[in-house]
Amino acid sequence: MSGIFLSNILQFKIYYLFLTKRSVKIKYSMSPRTPEQFKEIRAEKKAQIMQAALEVFAEKTFQGASVSMIAKKAGISKGLLYNYFSSKEDLLKQIIWQVWNNFVELFESKNADNFNETDFEEIIKLSFDMLKTDYKFWKLYISLVMQPAAIKFLEEKIPEFMDEYLNLYVNYYQKKGIKNPLAEARLLGSALDGVSLNYILDPENFPLEEVQRLIIEKFK
Amino acid sequence: MSGIFLSNILQFKIYYLFLTKRSVKIKYSMSPRTPEQFKEIRAEKKAQIMQAALEVFAEKTFQGASVSMIAKKAGISKGLLYNYFSSKEDLLKQIIWQVWNNFVELFESKNADNFNETDFEEIIKLSFDMLKTDYKFWKLYISLVMQPAAIKFLEEKIPEFMDEYLNLYVNYYQKKGIKNPLAEARLLGSALDGVSLNYILDPENFPLEEVQRLIIEKFK
Amino acid sequence: MSGIFLSNILQFKIYYLFLTKRSVKIKYSMSPRTPEQFKEIRAEKKAQIMQAALEVFAEKTFQGASVSMIAKKAGISKGLLYNYFSSKEDLLKQIIWQVWNNFVELFESKNADNFNETDFEEIIKLSFDMLKTDYKFWKLYISLVMQPAAIKFLEEKIPEFMDEYLNLYVNYYQKKGIKNPLAEARLLGSALDGVSLNYILDPENFPLEEVQRLIIEKFK
Amino acid sequence: MSGIFLSNILQFKIYYLFLTKRSVKIKYSMSPRTPEQFKEIRAEKKAQIMQAALEVFAEKTFQGASVSMIAKKAGISKGLLYNYFSSKEDLLKQIIWQVWNNFVELFESKNADNFNETDFEEIIKLSFDMLKTDYKFWKLYISLVMQPAAIKFLEEKIPEFMDEYLNLYVNYYQKKGIKNPLAEARLLGSALDGVSLNYILDPENFPLEEVQRLIIEKFK
């Protein structure tokens, strides 16, 4: 596994919005529902459950969270949850994978060859921006993804993706003539992870702006 | 909370030794025991239980670990465990606090004024050395300390200690004329955290030596 | 209760046909339906559900069968099932009673006075024939009728019918001058039950033909 | 599967006594328990649970019986039941196998060569005697053993034992010069099964004595 799982959080934005924008209650017409309406209802309810589960898992640990708590937070009955997810573990798996797939998909769209200093600065800035704006989501996500239960699901996905991710930075540093580009890339990833973690744990006292400037200065 | 909880792991060494050196089975004479011997037996058994609990908690999460598992791993009966700890939560609390107290105590003995470049390099080297040598312990410790249940106990202790810890590095950077010494110190702490985390998660592929050199180069 | 509930299976033939002949999918015209057509649709769907339920009950036990399974096997929604049967127990009750009523009705039409040796031999032969030909149905039926839940419903019905059934054979043996006609009749019934059971449980190794001959030889 | 599973019930006597004789409450001394005492307590409690389970399974079906009911009937808590049996299914399995093993063990001790007419008559008489005396146990046992869940466990055991059982009677009839000894043996087994079943279902009206005489007369 590697540093990417905390840093480079930028890309989750879209998923996050997707996850949350639907939690508004929608009133349906009284006419018989079309299959499309059923699907829409299901999709919304599913997102609603996943959001609730993410919060409870983050606060209590996967093992410490009970299906009752999740159902209560989602405003549904315990039984209905099993209409959408085959088990508590399936619920976790779907949360993890959906986030991860969004992440990977977006990341793969980047072209490693064109990655220049401006891109670097921009991506760092955006990442820090995200961390600040979506503080609540990242707190949840980090809490979740650090748990053994979550890592279990991620472990099989990460290796294949890892090279590609590192390559972006390794190439970048190589082109800049840095001596040990891999170490440089791994340290950058680690630093981003560490910053994310420390900011999440103590957002009020962590000097995020200045640290961001320092990272750009030291790693650009 | 802050970056210190993962980085600067050096100081745990002594506690670690304390914790493990006693897990050797000792045979006692059959003659009537003195009160001192009783105390010693109690102390040893307690350490033995805590060590077992640390391992089980790390592997299974606090919530996922059962008292039965811990008792089994410690080689005692479930009932006896409650002779030493009033509850599972108390067991966790005592583990966390004992580690923490050892940490704080040792750290406070350092003199911030004498901290020079040689010390810096040395402390970083020692930290990385520890990470490598006591890999298993740190894996356990990090797994444990990242759990919400553990963080709950640490949260009340950390703030008072935080300033002192940061001061060491803030002073160091101040004396060196660095522009923003606090940001520099927090980034260093974060980087150390991130490195610890990434190395623990993938020790075989992480270029620890080179990353260590890079850190000294960038942060000295 | 008594031996009749397994033996003398001949009489179920008509009911069996009634139950199965309707499980063929029938296409209806799209023109507005007459009330009679509605009734017919209802009747057919009911038979279709009962057939599905019989199979699931037999395989899984009444308690082990779920309404979902039955609805699925019948090709309808769970909700619709409750349009035809007020509860799972009602479904079982209706299956049992319908089989039973067909059985009784047919049996009562026989005239005990005319029952001679030729009739005896014929009825035994027919019974064994049925057992072989409709093996699958009898397996289901026996599995179902041996369950406490089914016996509960049968228990109230049987006594009134018992005498009549036994009378057929008691009269027969009386006319033949057998010493204890009741015991003879009950042993015959028991033997037929036992044979049915054993054949159903192990059809490949049970020497049905020879056993049939033996029964005629010993009980005629 | 075959007829033996109901008939020839004689051999269970010892097990039955074993199962029931222990359900008397025993008071233990107040001194610390020796390991032997623990074992004894466990064995007794286990028998007590098995007896309760046999009764509930028989009345409600394996699937219809709940662990709560069994625990209640056994006078213990639900949790304790799992101290003795790893699952509800394990409980069923242990009941079935223990009965079965006792049965097989005793049966195998019989010598097929010495089996003469006196033995035959005696074994039939004893069987019928058992059925009458231990009516309650046989009712339970038959109800249990007819359930799919129980048959599942027996199925693997029976075939190897079947031949031996049949051989006893096949040899017997062969020596007597009967034409089709296998069919004769299977019919006898079936008749005994049927009689057991019918007697159990309606003990007050079934003419057990006379039927017994008839069987000896017809099958000796």
Add this chain to the structure above:
DNA sequence: AATGAATGAGCGTTCATTCAT
């Protein structure tokens, strides 16, 4: 100091049944 039998609350999950559409 030490055991392990015993409890009971709560877990994840299933399922008969209802109901809005």
Add this chain to the structure above:
DNA sequence: AATGAATGAACGCTCATTCAT
């Protein structure tokens, strides 16, 4: 007539904790 989302009670099972010995 027909659907399937929704409920809630009860299921099998686990486990932190207690207690007699």
